[in-house]
Amino acid sequence: MTSADLLAEPRWAGLALSEVPTPCFVCDTAALDRNLAILGDVQARSGCEILLALKGFALWRLFPRIAKVLAGVTASGIHEARLGAQRFGGQVHACGPAFSDTEFDALLGLCDHIVLNSLSQLSRLQPRAAAFAANGGTPVQLGLRVNPEHREVEVAMYDPCGPGSRLGITASEMTPDALQDVDGLHFHTLCELGSDALARTLAAFEAGFAPYIPDRRWINMGGGHHITRPDYDTDLLVSLVGRFSERHQVQVYLEPGEAIALNTGVLVTTVLDVIKRDIDIAILDTSATAHMPDVLEMPYRPSVVGAGKPGEKPHTVRLGGVSCLAGDVIGEYAFDRPLRVGDRLVFEDMIHYTMVKTTTFNGVCLPSIAIGDSRDGSLEVVRTFGFEDYESRLS
Numbered sequence: 001m002t003s004a005d006l007l008a009e010p011r012w013a014g015l016a017l018s019e020v021p022t023p024c025f026v027c028d029t030a031a032l033d034r035n036l037a038i039l040g041d042v043q044a045r046s047g048c049e050i051l052l053a054l055k056g057f058a059l060w061r062l063f064p065r066i067a068k069v070l071a072g073v074t075a076s077g078i079h080e081a082r083l084g085a086q087r088f089g090g091q092v093h094a095c096g097p098a099f100s101d102t103e104f105d106a107l108l109g110l111c112d113h114i115v116l117n118s119l120s121q122l123s124r125l126q127p128r129a130a131a132f133a134a135n136g137g138t139p140v141q142l143g144l145r146v147n148p149e150h151r152e153v154e155v156a157m158y159d160p161c162g163p164g165s166r167l168g169i170t171a172s173e174m175t176p177d178a179l180q181d182v183d184g185l186h187f188h189t190l191c192e193l194g195s196d197a198l199a200r201t202l203a204a205f206e207a208g209f210a211p212y213i214p215d216r217r218w219i220n221m222g223g224g225h226h227i228t229r230p231d232y233d234t235d236l237l238v239s240l241v242g243r244f245s246e247r248h249q250v251q252v253y254l255e256p257g258e259a260i261a262l263n264t265g266v267l268v269t270t271v272l273d274v275i276k277r278d279i280d281i282a283i284l285d286t287s288a289t290a291h292m293p294d295v296l297e298m299p300y301r302p303s304v305v306g307a308g309k310p311g312e313k314p315h316t317v318r319l320g321g322v323s324c325l326a327g328d329v330i331g332e333y334a335f336d337r338p339l340r341v342g343d344r345l346v347f348e349d350m351i352h353y354t355m356v357k358t359t360t361f362n363g364v365c366l367p368s369i370a371i372g373d374s375r376d377g378s379l380e381v382v383r384t385f386g387f388e389d390y391e392s393r394l395s
């Protein structure tokens, strides 16, 4: 038996995963197109505009494909904004907890919409936006992030509406005067959630911020909408957004990251060693902490092609990363046969919040990036990394 038996998953049959250098992220454009079709349909039926949140997915080689469907990008700061302006070609929004004067001035030249997180940021930076426009710069629409204090997210780390959150202005802080020359409001309350959670958020937002919605040109309903998940109720989303736009006469923006790249690809890794402790431990040429940090942060257990839960198949193995961190452990998985050095394993759904978050901790090499199309079997390794990438981040 070769490691090909471990890669046997019909979904990826069209991609030559046994041929890429490992570790390697492999993105399947067939899956991306499926997601884009769903998102395009939501835009067409609801009238909303969907922005790609670059924090979640920024494989810029695919931006031209995504830009055929989505309206633009949303950035957290100048580097993402610049990437969006240079490589995407649609609208560029920015939203972050705080911008320095210098960063804001740079954003003015890159963005068409900027969302500020506090009234103090607004009073400090709004005059800079006005001066930029008065000096001939293209006027930028300003928005304010509000916090509806409505909680939907169970994991505190990912809940922007928990007690004492630094993200967004609460209804009790708002004053009617504050919103002069503010074009839009922004809220972000969700993480990997359905449209039912948006329905509840909208009720809280409208209850808390009703006086401030009139006179706004747009409302940005943030990210965390898991629109491309098979059980997501897109009809409810379309009706919520369509009716909201109608009711308030505003443009609605959604800015998911994860929904664009959900289930669009994998991380391919090789077993470097198998050691025996309480159970067999396979050391992989990847790392949870360096290559898929959400596995430890969230935490969650990624699916591995051909593997089940511990005990479900005859051979249960703990999969460990290649860094020195004791906790660099991905989890325990059961296989049909014992793992061997040289076997390839495939972690599912590894395209969002992975390559945007990788580090070179321990000098671990960054995974290569490949783009393929499972419809015609094409596959190209578009980026490899080496010592220079590690060295260039230090001095």
Ligand SMILES: Cc1ncc(COP(=O)(O)O)c(C=O)c1O
Pocket (backbone or CB within 6 Å): 053, 055, 056, 095, 188, 190, 191, 192, 222, 223, 224, 225, 255, 256, 257, 258, 259
């Ligand atoms: C303000 C804001 N917008 C959009 C997003 C994207 O969210 P997701 O990738 O979960 O859709 C996030 C994620 O943290 C966010 O904080």
